[in-house]
Amino acid sequence: MLRSTVSAMLEAWAGSARDEAAQGWSAGLWRLLEESGLTLVSVPESAGGSGGDLRDLATVVQACGYRAAPVPLVETALLAGWGLASAGIAVPPGPLTVAPPAAVSPALVPDGPGQRLVGRVCGVPWARAARRILVLAAAPGQPGRTVHMVIDPHDCEIEPGTNLAGEPRDTLVLPPRGVYCRPLPAGDGPDPSRMTLRGALGRALLMVGSLHRVLDLTVRYAGEREQFGRPISRFQAVQQQIAALAGAVEQARAITDLAVETLQQDDRAVEVVMAAKICAGHAASVAIAVGHQVHGAIGFTTEHELHLHTRRLMSWRDEDGSESEWAAELGARIAGAGPDGLWDLLTGGTSPVAAR
Amino acid sequence: MTTAESTIVALRAEVRRFLAEELAAGSFRPSCDSWVRGHSPDFSRKLGDRGWLGMTWPRAYGGGARSARERFTVLEELLAAGAPVAAHWIADRQTGPLLLRVGTERQKRTLLPGLARGRLFVAAGMSEPDSGSDLASVRTRAVRTATGWRVSGRKVWTSHAHKSHYLLALVRTAPSGGDRHAGLSQMLIELDSPGVHVRPIEVMTGEAHFTEVTLDDVDVPADMVVGAVGDGWRGVMSELAHERSGPERYLSTFPLFAELVSGPSAPGATALADIGSAAARLWALRALSLRVQDLLERRSPTDTAAALVKDLGTRLEGEIVDIARRACRPGPAGGGPLPTLLREAQLAAPSFTLRGGTNEILRGVVARGLGA
Numbered sequence: 001m002l003r004s005t006v007s008a009m010l011e012a013w014a015g016s017a018r019d020e021a022a023q024g025w026s027a028g029l030w031r032l033l034e035e036s037g038l039t040l041v042s043v044p045e046s047a048g049g050s051g052g053d054l055r056d057l058a059t060v061v062q063a064c065g066y067r068a069a070p071v072p073l074v075e076t077a078l079l080a081g082w083g084l085a086s087a088g089i090a091v092p093p094g095p096l097t098v099a100p101p102a103a104v105s106p107a108l109v110p111d112g113p114g115q116r117l118v119g120r121v122c123g124v125p126w127a128r129a130a131r132r133i134l135v136l137a138a139a140p141g142q143p144g145r146t147v148h149m150v151i152d153p154h155d156c157e158i159e160p161g162t163n164l165a166g167e168p169r170d171t172l173v174l175p176p177r178g179v180y181c182r183p184l185p186a187g188d189g190p191d192p193s194r195m196t197l198r199g200a201l202g203r204a205l206l207m208v209g210s211l212h213r214v215l216d217l218t219v220r221y222a223g224e225r226e227q228f229g230r231p232i233s234r235f236q237a238v239q240q241q242i243a244a245l246a247g248a249v250e251q252a253r254a255i256t257d258l259a260v261e262t263l264q265q266d267d268r269a270v271e272v273v274m275a276a277k278i279c280a281g282h283a284a285s286v287a288i289a290v291g292h293q294v295h296g297a298i299g300f301t302t303e304h305e306l307h308l309h310t311r312r313l314m315s316w317r318d319e320d321g322s323e324s325e326w327a328a329e330l331g332a333r334i335a336g337a338g339p340d341g342l343w344d345l346l347t348g349g350t351s352p353v354a355a356r
Numbered sequence: 357m358t359t360a361e362s363t364i365v366a367l368r369a370e371v372r373r374f375l376a377e378e379l380a381a382g383s384f385r386p387s388c389d390s391w392v393r394g395h396s397p398d399f400s401r402k403l404g405d406r407g408w409l410g411m412t413w414p415r416a417y418g419g420g421a422r423s424a425r426e427r428f429t430v431l432e433e434l435l436a437a438g439a440p441v442a443a444h445w446i447a448d449r450q451t452g453p454l455l456l457r458v459g460t461e462r463q464k465r466t467l468l469p470g471l472a473r474g475r476l477f478v479a480a481g482m483s484e485p486d487s488g489s490d491l492a493s494v495r496t497r498a499v500r501t502a503t504g505w506r507v508s509g510r511k512v513w514t515s516h517a518h519k520s521h522y523l524l525a526l527v528r529t530a531p532s533g534g535d536r537h538a539g540l541s542q543m544l545i546e547l548d549s550p551g552v553h554v555r556p557i558e559v560m561t562g563e564a565h566f567t568e569v570t571l572d573d574v575d576v577p578a579d580m581v582v583g584a585v586g587d588g589w590r591g592v593m594s595e596l597a598h599e600r601s602g603p604e605r606y607l608s609t610f611p612l613f614a615e616l617v618s619g620p621s622a623p624g625a626t627a628l629a630d631i632g633s634a635a636a637r638l639w640a641l642r643a644l645s646l647r648v649q650d651l652l653e654r655r656s657p658t659d660t661a662a663a664l665v666k667d668l669g670t671r672l673e674g675e676i677v678d679i680a681r682r683a684c685r686p687g688p689a690g691g692g693p694l695p696t697l698l699r700e701a702q703l704a705a706p707s708f709t710l711r712g713g714t715n716e717i718l719r720g721v722v723a724r725g726l727g728a
């Protein structure tokens with residue numbers, strides 16, 4: 001039900017406003033989704049959200065990936081909305097976002113009873129459109145620890161930047177005197193490592209949607225395009241590539257679905273999310289290569305839809321931890337836990353490696 | 357050292373000196389894929405003035421009468437430096453050699469000197485909307501008139517037609533009958549002729565280097581047919597050997613590779629192994645490519661070897677992009693040469709295994725060439 005509603009809405013939008021996807025931000029689509037309550041799915045109603053669980057949100061996110069929807073849905077619902085709600089702060093309407101942990105960390109300066117944040121923060125998704133931005137900073141008085149601070153972007157300057165797909169990845173330039181902001185309360189609040197993990201999951205979900213679109217476009221094109229008097233889907237060389245693509249996409253989807261289910265039960269499940277981002281990254285490389293190869297020159301143009309997805313996949317496989325970064329991390333955990341730990345992990349029993 | 361070898365050493369030094377001066381003067385920024393995206397008539401003219409275009413052509417036609425090895429040396433230095441060579445690339449690589457092989461004396465005298473001086477640029481008009489891999493299916497038609505031919509049809513993916521003087525078009529001059537390869541001809545069409553419309557097409561790198569060329573009853577004089585009427589297929593196939601085996605098929609990403617190994621951040625152990633493996637294969641490919649150039653010069657058959665160079669080379673280029681990506685996690689807005697080259701190369705990479713014949717088609721050529 002949710003799936004068909006979201007898909008229909010996005011399909012109608014994509015039919016009328018595809019160049020917005022190339023521009024990387026659509027206020028109109030955002031309004032449409034927000035009016036339907038879709039931008040805060042999985043955020044509790046008590047905090048101002050729309051309710052629903054992680055599975056519901058995953059459905060919406062994948063549909064957005066499938067249509068290259070240029071809106072910060074993951075950032076708003078899965079990350080900032082969850083962060084604010086779990087810290088007991090009411091979630092404001094409008095787009096929200098979170099600075100990636102790798103962004104140059106700003107410094108906190110104590111100022112009377114509060115604190116001021118100074119410095120620059122790079123690569124913030126959709127900062128230009130956001131109502132509030134969560135930024136990581138060193139925890140006051142606790143060396144080595146970081147906390148999320150809430151910033152109103154009106155207090156800073158925003159230097160526009162983009163990823164390879166033209167999606168906004170802006171730089172926040174905090175004023176010399178800094179901006180007043182407040183830390184999300186500790187305790188039940190979102191700790192930075194959980195935020196990182198959710199970021200990876202959200203990115204993997206978007207990627208699975210996009211991967212499906214590339215697969216669909218490729219299968220359809222191969223059946224329509226004729227060379228040497230027959231559809232190119234009749235050539236074994238093309239069939240082999242499409243089969244490899246389908247395999248990679250299904251693999252990514254299977255583990256990403258499992259990650260959603262697992263996280264729904266245990267919101268500290270770590271390894272399965274890493275595995276999802278790793279598989280999505282592998283599949284992205286296959287999809288970029290096969291999608292473009294099968295489409296020939298037409299797919300290399302901006303007149304064709306393909307690039308909306310392949311350029312996102314190029315960017316997304318490196319955002320929120322690349323497949324090699326997560327693979328190194330997962331490998332280290334597995335090596336540390338030994339053979340029984342590995343098998344327990346795969347069969348979904350306990351997660352002994354997480355205890356490390 | 358033999359005199360031939362010392363000539364190469366001296367020439368290589370001269371090209372490097374020239375490139376260093378141009379870089380210092382800011383006349384170009386090194387880029388990946390510079391033989392497709394780096395279109396600079398100015399730069400091409402400078403190369404022409406130095407005798408670095410049409411190097412192997414006879415002096416009588418404005419060429420330099422130099423060896424294929426000398427030409428190869430200049431080419432690879434330019435590519436490795438990421439210099440803007442797109443404006444003259446097709447003319448130097450394909451059109452000139454084709455004219456020398458099958459052109460009329462008049463065509464050679466009137467066209468070759470301009471090509472060799474970097475003043476005349478040519479675009480390659482083979483592909484059409486319905487004819488990509490299956491080139492023999494081209495539908496652009498030329499019918500005889502009192503003075504020559506009248507041409508109608510549509511070409512696509514024609515690199516730089518909007519910035520070139522001529523289109524070397526593959527057209528159908530007679531129905532194919534039983535033999536699909538019969539009845540095709542190649543002719544040079546002036547791009548400012550009445551009836552020619554050129555529309556640039558934007559590609560996913562954000563640039564518009566290829567185009568759609570519509571030919572609407574374009575009159576082409578009889579003496580602009582290149583080679584015998586009806587013999588176009590052979591011309592195209594011989595061009596493709598030049599097109600496929602050159603150093604551009606493994607050096608498009610060299611500026612990125614060079615920046616990766618010399619850049620500020622030392623590569624980790626995995627990256628070092630990747631770099632070593634890629635360098636070994638690059639080295640081997642250069643040796644293979646040089647061998648094909650020698651064969652081409654002796655007019656020996658090279659189809660299989662040329663297809664191999666392109667298949668291996670373009671795949672290696674894709675791998676180099678991936679090695680760089682893994683080695684230096686690209687930031688979204690990162691400045692500096694490495695992230696910039698990486699972004700460029702990532703976006704261009706999908707075209708490597710398409711242009712000049714797709715790798716699936718090339719592998720067919722290789723297998724058939726081996727008698728499989």
Ligand SMILES: Cc1cc2nc3c(=O)[nH]c(=O)nc-3n(C[C@H](O)[C@H](O)[C@H](O)COP(=O)(O)OP(=O)(O)OC[C@H]3O[C@@H](n4cnc5c(N)ncnc54)[C@H](O)[C@@H]3O)c2cc1C
Pocket residue numbers: 225227228232235236237238293294295296297298300392479480481482483487488489490512513514515516566707710711712713714715716717
């Ligand atoms: C950047 C760029 C620049 C270009 N510049 C020029 C230019 O200057 N002039 C020019 O004439 N052309 C140019 N081209 C066109 C290029 O030569 C064609 O894209 C190429 O030949 C493939 O044709 P196509 O795009 O129609 O793909 P198609 O022929 O439609 O092929 C689609 C897919 O089907 C596969 N396929 C087709 N037939 C078979 C088969 N028999 N067996 C197995 N697989 C098969 C192909 O390998 C490919 O993967 C350029 C292309 C690019 C990308």
